[in-house]
Amino acid sequence: MTEVIFSSVAISLVSDRSFRLLPLECSDAFLHLRIDIETAKYQTMANIKSQIKRNKQNETLRLRNKAVRSELKTREKAVTTAATAGEPTDELLRSVQKRLDMAAQKGVIHRNEAARRKSRLIARAAKLG
Numbered sequence: 001m002t003e004v005i006f007s008s009v010a011i012s013l014v015s016d017r018s019f020r021l022l023p024l025e026c027s028d029a030f031l032h033l034r035i036d037i038e039t040a041k042y043q044t045m046a047n048i049k050s051q052i053k054r055n056k057q058n059e060t061l062r063l064r065n066k067a068v069r070s071e072l073k074t075r076e077k078a079v080t081t082a083a084t085a086g087e088p089t090d091e092l093l094r095s096v097q098k099r100l101d102m103a104a105q106k107g108v109i110h111r112n113e114a115a116r117r118k119s120r121l122i123a124r125a126a127k128l129g
Contacts, residue, residue: 070107072099076121082129093125 022127046052079092104114 035051036077065108068103069108072096072103072109072117075099079125080128083125086129089125089129093122096121 044092046055057059075092075096079089079096080091082092100109100118103109109117
């Protein structure tokens with residue numbers, strides 16, 4: 001745990017993702033305030049109305065892209081595990097291909113990345129199954 005001391009508050013790093021604020025007079029007692037670094041990183045102090053709106057849109061899109069990427073990885077892993085278990089992967093492969101194409105169409109991933117991932121997944125499924 002790392003501590004950085006400012007004029008009236010000590011910041012204690014709990015992990016690489018969060019920290020606690022400690023008053024200097026009672027540095028042993030933890031303040032009940034925990035701030036997530038990931039969300040604090042994206043908070044901005046824009047004064048212009050259009051920039052405030054754009055920041056909200058960027059955060060919404062970032063969270064959606066994160067969810068889509070996670071879903072793609074999960075579906076690819078399902079195909080790989082089904083292929084190693086000897087189960088049929090036709091239906092799973094079709095759903096992964098559809099999701100990859102949709103992600104490329106929406107701009108979450110590049111279309112060449114979608115093509116590359118589909119190609120590698122089909123080759124891996126054929127090799128394992």
